[in-house]
Amino acid sequence: MPKYTESQQAVIDQTGNNLLVSASAGSGKTTVLIQRIMRKIEAGINIDQLLVVTFTNLAAKHMKQKLEAELNKRITKLMKADTASDQVRRLRQQINLLGVANISTLDAFCLRLIQRYYYVIDLDPVFRLLTDNTEGLLIREQVWNDVREQLYGDENQGPVFAALTSNFSNDRNDDGLSSVVMRLFDFAQSTPDPDDWLDHLADAYQLSSDQIAASDYYQQSLLPLLRTDLSNAISSTKAAIKIAENNELLPKNIEALTQLNQDLNILHNQLGSLDWNTLRDTIDSFKFPRLKKKYPDDIQTAAAQQMGANVDAAKDSVRGINTQYLVTDEGTMLDVMAGSAAMVNALVTAVKQFKAAFAAEKRRRHVLDFGDLEHLALEILTTDSESGRGALQQMRAQFDEVMVDEYQDINSLQEKILQLLSRETPGNMFMVGDVKQSIYQFRLADPLLFLHKYQDYGDNPAHGDRIVLAENFRSVENVDNLTNLIFSQLMDAPVGQIDYDEAAHLKYGPKDYPATMPQTTSVLLYQTGEKKKANQGPAEPLSPEEEANFSIDDPAEGSIMMVAQKILALKAMDRPIYDRGTGEFRPFKYSDVALLVPTRNHNLTIIDIFKRLQIPIVVNDAQNYFQTTEIRIMMALLSVIDNPYQDIPIVTVLRSPIVGLDENQLVYLRIQNKTSDYFQAVRDFHDNYPAKLDHNDYGDAVFAKIDRFLDQLTEFRELARRNQLVTLIWRIYERTGFLDYVGGMPAGKQRQANLNALYERAHMYEQGSFRGLFQFVRFIQKMQDKDQDLAEAVAETETEAVSVMTIHGSKGLEFPVVFVMDMSKNFNEMDTRTSALMDREAGIGITYLDPKQRVKYPTLPQMITKQVVGKKFRAEEMRKLYVAITRAEQQLYLVGTIDTIENASAKWQKNLSYPNLVLSAQARTTAKSDLDWLGMTLIRHPDMQAYWGDEQPAFSLAADTTHVQVELGDADTIGKPDTSMTDSETQPSAVEIVEQAVSPDTLDEGVQEKIQAILNFKYPDANLTVTTAYQSVSEVKRVFEDPDTPLMQSNSTVTAKAAEPVSRYVSDHLAVPQFLQTAQTPSGAEIGSATHLILEQLPLTAPITTEVVTTTIASQVERRVLTADVAEKIDVDSVVGFYASELGTQILAAPTKVHREVPFSLLLPVNELSGNPDDEDHKVLIHGIMDGYLETDAGLILFDYKTDHVEEPSDLLEKYAGQIKLYATALKSIYPGQTVTQYLYSLPQQAMVPVTN
Template structure:
């Protein structure tokens, strides 16, 4: 399978960026599209293969097919095309996810945030597009603190004058490097401040926003897939954050263990079906066999030019070779020794690639597809026509060495097959140079007969095939579903557009409510006096979602952070925390005990120091020593439960008017506490609202009785008896019984 790309490149290394032609294909994406169309054709036509286990023929499935690639460079392109054409695919080889540029850079940055005194991750981050410090810049940094770690050198360059200048590094480059490391240190300080809060998700998103990394990778080849990889890292961090392990170090250690065990964050995709095409490298496929194999990018140059470059060439057998330098005439001349070593290295690399080709060819049990791209039929025939040099079974060495790719070698071999001239019509269809001529090629009949064919398309034809495929499913699906006249189709559309869903209210009803949002529904009936008997449930509204909300809006952040004013909510939260943490095992706490507890909470940064001074420790002490509720709490400390989280399922029609169906709504809340007194359960809730002793009972009962009724229902659902309910008003130092 050959894709013809009217480009200008021939045998150059194809690892660099490619430019799409007028039809939207590069050499890489053109052959991938061609392969994807073939896979869909095999599936749609129910192409048959022989099932060894069943001992009979059956239609092919996706899992029968495997795509082998020489390197992982095209994996992202393959994933993009296959997903667009709705072909399920799974990538085998766990290291592919972590070795993508976008993920490896992020993991290096997370390692630096956790501990900046790590030279390799730090150098990787600075060298990356995030800060774009080149090798000269890294050398400049290193010279500023030769005996210290690299982070110390970074700080030295950012904060002090140059200690050592580097020859060849211009003043402009010095200034650019200093600016880059200063920006890095500012970012690092911000990231580390966020990391200590153990919010990995927030940290990742802050990195994406601050550095623009998510947007940057979106502009690279296969940008959407690279962005999806970063989103996957974010989502996995969110899932990890919900586990019992917290902290950036733990997350990095978790990822490191995955890598060491050949696992991958990207492999656990719930949407990947078991019936999927496999994508793996040729090396990874050793020892495996598959019914159908596609060898992708088989026109990739086998031997890298790096094998023959460098001032000195070394080979284990041939020794060392170097050019001759004529200082008098300023000439650099090749030497016989260097050419000898060069040829030895080429032959060694060529032999290794032949072994790789053998592995690829022998993975297929029944059908093998070689997929590649040439610039033109002439470029193809220039290689394949070297078959005319062979008179024996083995082509001469010089002809084999002229083959630069797997497909070059395969083409030379197949052109000697007796049926090869039958391919002339396929080749001449795109032969605008009239180069195809089988007259000089001597055929050789194979010892074991086999069949082969040739498919060639250029950019225009491939675009037509892709457009035809994309247009096909809609028309076919429409005709298959309706099986009727156009009038029937129109009628079907009308029935869909005019469909009246029976449970319309459920589409706008929330599945979750907090206790504070629904407390009004659970007030005692006599509290409605003066307001009239009103159904408090939400009325279905055509334009609004069905959800209870708080009557008051949260305090804006700028008011919360005001230095001159501490909100009553902050004081109330701190008071609740003290009541939650106070130790009652030794009896009622003294003020000294409470002061020590508050100091400890301040040290743990759970309470701000400016808020701690506003907590009324004397009132807390009097609650435990003077109030009957506090005394009972101390006396029954062994059964005391505080800050009890609960979830409760309520019928939706208890919250929403005219609700149809039997759905439930999840109610979630936190009970301040309860304890056992003989056969009774006492439920209590602290309130720090500013009320007077005279108005406390009426005001707090009206505000919070519904909330405590929900708490009581939750305890009953836990298997407890109906509890006695108490509100304690700290400002008025008064107990309010709701029995």
């Protein structure tokens, strides 16, 4: 039996109370969770009596697999001992129960709950889950457009909504407001009660006093922020005093700083009593001393500069009170708050209207999205009815324990559901996670839920038990030490939401790593030298030799080259990786390496460099689908098909392998017409070139490609006009050979998978009732405008390859060698700079546009929310860095770019003077990148002594045993793979490449004949494959309309169009189902169907009058068989007129002999339809409904009434003769020997048209 640590064993054994497990990186969390489940099974609890909630579907799958493996392991052990057959039987039962066990994401559990208890909330159980984000976005956009138009058009709300739009949008469009509405809607949906949360958003704008400083909001929310700023200023001043005293700087400097410290403390103590305007004036007039910063002694000069830097930091903190918070006088701010309160109320109204309309549209479509699942589940569990209370009791009774993995990543809505499913006393909730790894704030995860319980269970053990798993069994000791070194200086509750105290430190857990193995932790820095060059004055022209060597001009490219070279060096080493399974060192494999990127911006550069260095690579979870070359080309082509008069898309397509023109040929086309758009120039060339006398090979080659392209474009545009988007995309692949072409490119399987995914996504787009190429292209463009992208399609990839993934994608994984990339990338703080900031506790903070002055003002809630959101943002950035570093098992490389090491170290040296372990809050909050944090934490370490300059650290880390090294590179020391490509020759098109791929001249004649026989083989009954064996009359009636067009063509005449797997006569445009219709005016087909219904329902036992017809129509409307708008369009007079005709009189005279709306089926030999004698052995089953027939002594009278508007009644024959002939054939088979007289009756014309054979 494996030996567990004391804390691990405690987690496995604990019972009788709630349990929160804080599991650090690599602490064996999953193993412990599996063993706890096994302990429950040993105690007699079945696995389906546990609710195990995971964060992803993949995690749930892996957990089931591990549980099954553990169960089989124990069964094997028991069977070897040949004992305990009852135990074996029970364990096998648990394996059988795994398939129905509640081990899943919370979304999946909620879906099962809804499917089981839908009746509690009167939900239609027939619904479809929107699993593809594309359809959900399209529905959102459609609903919001409708809501927006309603708000604009509303007499009362219109002006308010126009002002709201102006507040958040620009002069060009109202996308700004749309973005705010969607974000606010999503944010509200993450709360247990969205409407309640929305309803309280305006509270912060309604001050409790006409004096801002006296209001509750100021005292409770803004004043603490002001105190923090002054506290930071005081701390910086104290640090400056200490530097001055320790380095014996001028006494007058020390005196001035001491006085500054006293003044700051006085202001700090007075903050709560000063009104708004007085405080503004005080801050404006606050004086800072001038200090001497140059001394004869270099050490004193360096100290004076550090002293001055601290004073500057104090000055920034004080001045920031006015620049960040007290930005206007009190009167203006009161006006701003009043105006912005109205804006927030209008915004809430818009969001709630969208919310209601969106829900209604989803109900109409019978769909749910993932956001609905949790809200509907919560509604079921909280419904105060007999069925609702019963559902809650059944759920609570079913689960012996509720187990939550990755608890740090849930939100308040999910927490509410879990609390309802668990018991209060004794608690039966097991929660495991690591708040230091909570990195899903963009999914609205709330790590404070974990932190509050962690604090509560520590202070109140009766509420729950708390166990910490601190041992890291994943990494070598130096990685643990580096992690602790960095985060003990960075992470505390005020800045990072978490105190990285002794309990949070990683403890080295593995016992199997050799003590002598290398433990590399390196900082790889690529120097651009930009600032150094700037100081050297104007650059001189490079010599040809220098220009040839100077190949790296992109900093990111330089750092990627350093990484690639490091990987190649590892590959060349002799057995550098320790295999913990065998206990021996082994050769390096590319799959040992992971590159963790903060964003996907440089993924294409990584792929390019690694491919050229022949380093196999796979990019995981790449949300850059629309950025891939093949998809960009296809989207350009679709744009051209929609509208060819667009210069950029048309040039993209012409330059692509689909057409294959080079730059010179593009210029050659442009000079044919220099003034019009590019497509017109192409057309002019194509129209005029054949008539020219001075043809040449160059022009002929261009013309051939343009001619082929224009032919294809005409075909594609015709398909697009028919709204056959899916057919269009596949036809492009077939006609251009583009799908085959990309298969021969690097990463060909992935590229083909991407193109196939485009086809599938177009199919899903059309499945969602959206139609048309224009709308599809426009939708994709809007996604790109909003920086939204999709994941690349999954394709078979090399397993022996370097992995590239985002930090989010790496969570839960581990690799022998990890490169944390692009650490110098500036933090993306856009979420703190928007016109509407949102937070679950702080609410919403907006900027306000004064409608008269057209000046934008920040509001108090905006200032406060910005600080709250900014703090949470930086805390999550710290946690992301923690996740990235702790993925490494044996070797860790931290990668970034700098201008020069001299400038970078000078920046980091400012932190040497800080006297405490945890660095100053101001330094940490003003950092711009991970590299800034890394530099300020490492600079104080003894291994970085070379970068201290003339100063010593005020806080010593001499006892720290971490080993870290810095490796530098620049353009002079790093080469670059050859990226040159020649365009000297015309690039062949995709079609030409595919056609020329194999030359038949190289094959043996016998082989050629066999190949030709295979390729030319024709299925004998190919004509039967283009229709179905079950046909409606509508589908085959055209055979009778045009005898020259047989239903089934002979083998030799089956065209590509006919070979499509649909019926030969099925219409391209099927009728839109009623629930999808949006048109307000009934169509002609709807009116015709309604008229037929009335003719069927009319009583024939009395004369047919206008009153009888209108009464019949009214009864059908009352029964909801007809809608009122359709009923109004029925021509009552034409119906009455039919029964006044000769045929109508006959029908009324013998009502018992009349048969109306008669269904039939008819089996016909195919050769009677196709005219091909070879088809006599095959049959087609035809089905239909006759309008009616009348039995008379002279035979049968078949009639079919038509509502078509035609110039002459006889025109109906051309359209419907074939149809009624089929009816007659069916009647003759039912009544052998009877004659059948056939009539078409035109209701609008009141005329009967005989049909002859």
